[in-house]
Amino acid sequence: MRQKTALAIKRPKDYKLLWMALPFIAVVFLFSYVPIFGWIYAFFDYVPGVSVTKCDFVGWDYFKLILTDANVLRSLKNTVIFAIISICLSPLPMLLAILMNEIRNGPVKKFVQTFTTMPNFISWVIIFSLATALFASDGLITGWLASLGVGKTGDTILASNDAVYWFQTCLGLWKSLGWNSIIYMAAISGIDQEQYEAARVDGAGYFKCALHVTLPAMMETFVVLFILNIGNFLNTGYEQYMLFKNSLTATNIEVLDLYVYRIGLQNMDYSYGVAISVVKSVVSISLVVIANLIAKKIRGKTVI
Amino acid sequence: MEGTTIKKSTSRKVFLVFDYVLMIAIALICIYPFWYVLCYSFSDTALASINSPTFLPRGFTLANYKEILTLDGFFHSLLISVLRTVIGTAASVFCCSFLGYLFTKGKMPGRKLLYRFVIVTMYINGGMIATYIVMKAYGLLNTFWVYILPGMISAYNMVLIKTYIEQLPPSLEESASLDGAGYTTCFFKIILPLSKPIIATVIVFVAVGQWNSWFDNHIYTRANESLTTLQYLLYNYLNEAQRIAEQLKSASSSTDVTQAVAAISPKGVRMTITVLASLPIFVVYPFMQKYFAKGIMVGAVKG
Incomplete structure (x- = not known):
């Protein structure tokens, strides 16, 4: 009898669990949600130290300013260039995984995997320091290039505005290429060996096995990551660009995130900085939603 | 062919x-x-x-290393880096794992809603300036806690741990709760020891993140020198060296040049701080490697 009633009452709730979770929810609210409410600052002429209610309401003025600001256009251009390069290079980790997979010598494989994944765990400050040691005007590689007759002594790539796009891309690859290939290595190790045997029986060589068995097995992962990256393409982050920015590279290296930093925290124009962030967030979220819809159309299931 | x-x-x-x-x-x-x-x-x-x-x-x-030992603020910044890594990691791992555990309980009222409430933060955030204004309003600028509190709950890590706990056999916990153990006891005595692999993975990633971060130091606690971390100390040295190098290029008189050269921190010192700041990563790296696949695979399941 008793059991029957217990089943009839649909899953009893335990309010104790709610009370236990609430402090954590409060932390999420305080540190993740309250800043989103801070978006209203974009509609006021915010003066630090004055409560919002006493600030002048300016409506969409700051958003209109974005449309006429040449710097926004320039940093958007830089952001888009970096994004397009990174999208073009996005199959590289997959290629590295295939090439790494062909190495059957255990210690060599271990050596390569260990050292290619490690830079991912090194901070950008340290990478900046390493880059300075190698590429500054008194750096090692700068010296090599000068002795080979490429470039003048004292010339440094760190101060070259023309080299910004590909040089920063290379640094990013150096840091994360090996790490990004791990997920594909995992996909490869999940392939059923029987598939290879079947392909061999059909007369496929190593190359054809890679093309017809390994590659398709990785495509699912590739597509998921690709779609997630599209949503992220305006979010380049600040660290790398801020470190490598100097008076000579400023015009090409300044991405949107960095411009927001300059406007908001260096020029103390909080409201305008928030306005740009808001637009950026809205665009990013729309991209994620659109990419997700496309994924649903193509694959029949969403990514997120 | x-x-x-x-x-x-x-x-x-x-x-x-x-x-x-x-x-x-x-x-x-x-x-x-x-x-x-x-x-x-x-x-x-x-x-x-x-x-x-x-x-x-x-x-x-070993001259460079000897010089580092006498360098102003080196030991203090090392201490701050170690403190934020230890405290920040402990706080974040506890919060993410306990919340993840609570979210595995179907009996929690409003569980789905609260879970989504946390998940949303993975996709949307206030942005740098709004977050800065809020930290300022909370009075966290130039305090140690700004290193710890904002990162305490990472939705991503919480999901990793929750997913792991969900696949544990529920019978273990049931027998304990029949003996009268509450949720907290169950969590610490049963769930936590059983979740060691995923907890270790999260610890490693959070700790590396804490050790490596310098940007929060730059925007929130720059004015308080006693909160300088090792990474930021290195940043300052590099920045200063770069600024002086730029000055050198535009220097007109020879006195300008000698002054600038005298002010520049020796390259050897910068190189030595770089070595010391990356050393912990090299030391824990062999242990980390074990958990790579695990962390990524669970992440892929979520993705």
């Missing part, structure tokens, strides 16, 4: 040679900068500036 087996195996051999060379070259490119900086840190600065320590230190000396 598609001819005899012998021909195939030659092309295979050529490919393999190419593959091995390429892979080893990439690995060396990844590791060489660290080796160079390490050699530089053990070199005599005067000798090294004439002849680069390309493969081995020039005039092996």
Whole structure:
């Protein structure tokens, strides 16, 4: 009898669990949600130290300013260039995984995997320091290039505005290429060996096995990551660009995130900085939603 | 190409040679900068500036390390870095795992809603300026807690741990709760020990993140020198060196040049801080490698 009633009452709730979770929810609210409410600052002429209610309401003025600001256009251009390069290079980790997979010598494989994944765990400050040691005007590689007759002594790539796009891309690859290939290595190790045997029986060589068995097995992962990256393409982050920015590279290296930093925290124009962030967030979220819809159309299931 | 087996195996051999060379070259490119900086840190600065320590230190000396020991603020910044790594990691791992555990309980009222409430933060955030204004309003600027509190709950890590706990056999916990153990006891006595692999993974990633971060130091606590972390100390030295190098280029008189050169921190010192700041990563790296696949695989399931 008793059991029957217990089943009839649909899953009893335990309010104790709610009370236990609430402090954590409060932390999420305080540190993740309250800043989103801070978006209203974009509609006021915010003066630090004055409560919002006493600030002048300016409506969409700051958003209109974005449309006429040449710097926004320039940093958007830089952001888009970096994004397009990174999208073009996005199959590289997959290629590295295939090439790494062909190495059957255990210690060599271990050596390569260990050292290619490690830079991912090194901070950008340290990478900046390493880059300075190698590429500054008194750096090692700068010296090599000068002795080979490429470039003048004292010339440094760190101060070259023309080299910004590909040089920063290379640094990013150096840091994360090996790490990004791990997920594909995992996909490869999940392939059923029987598939290879079947392909061999059909007369496929190593190359054809890679093309017809390994590659398709990785495509699912590739597509998921690709779609997630599209949503992220305006979010380049600040660290790398801020470190490598100097008076000579400023015009090409300044991405949107960095411009927001300059406007908001260096020029103390909080409201305008928030306005740009808001637009950026809205665009990013729309991209994620659109990419997700496309994924649903193509694959029949969403990514997120 | 598609001819005899012998021909195939030659092309295979050529490919393999190419593959091995390429892979080893990439690995060396990844590791060489660290080796160079390490050699530089053990070199005599005067000798090294004439002849680069390309493969081995020039005039092996510990002078740079001795100088670091007397460097203003070095030990203090090391202490701050260690403190934020230990406290920040402990706080974040506890919060993410306990919340993840609570979210596995179907009995929680409003569980789905609260879970979504947390998940949303993975996709949307206030942005740098709004977050800065809020931190300022909370009075967290120039306090140690700004290193710890904002990162306490990472939705991503919470999901990782929750997913792991969900696949544990529920019978273990049931028998304990029949004995009258509450949720907290169950969590610490049963769930936590059983979740060691995923907890270790999260600890490693959070700790590396804490050790490496410098940007929060730059925007929130720059004015309070006693909160300078090791990474930020290095940042300051590099920044200063770059600024002076730029000044040098535009210097007009020879006195300007001598002044600038005198103010620049010796390259050897910067190289030595770089070595010391990356050392912990090298030390924990072999332990981390074990957890790579795990962390990524669970992440992929979520993705």
